[in-house]
Amino acid sequence: MKQAADPAKERYALMEKIQMVDFALVELTLYLDTHPQDTQAIQQFNQLAVESRDLKSAYEQRFGPLRQYGASFSGYPWNWGDSPWPWQL
Template sequence: MKHEMGRSDLLRRIQEVEFVALDINLYLDTHPDNMEALMDYNKYVYELDQLKRTYEMNYGPLLNFGFSPSQYPWRWIEEPWPWEI
């Protein structure tokens, strides 16, 4: 996976992959024995984790209150915040 995307493109991809993972999650709630869906879910969860790590390493935390680590100095106060982009 390439990580040369800009900040806005990276956030957009995170939103897309979160949507897909959530959608498959809901499907699996009613089809728990669907191995192919489970494999797709795990693939997207892995991609989402990598995208979030890349974003946070380059632009700071996506979430506050213990969900995202911060580099020094404390980066949560840096603007713009993810929802402002």
């Protein structure tokens, strides 16, 4: 019999993936600032940007808003204040 997944473990695993992809995006941004003609780096940046967007969307659908000031939609009732906050993971 398959055991139910632990939501807390799922939350942390998904957040870790988001952090890894976003870290790579920051590094690629710095690299592209000095190598703006690197087509492969631009392709990789764009692929990771899509992956980051999709991961964040999946996180928010499962666990609630991740970003504030209109970058994330809220469920009903207002759930931005639900814990843990993204930076607490």
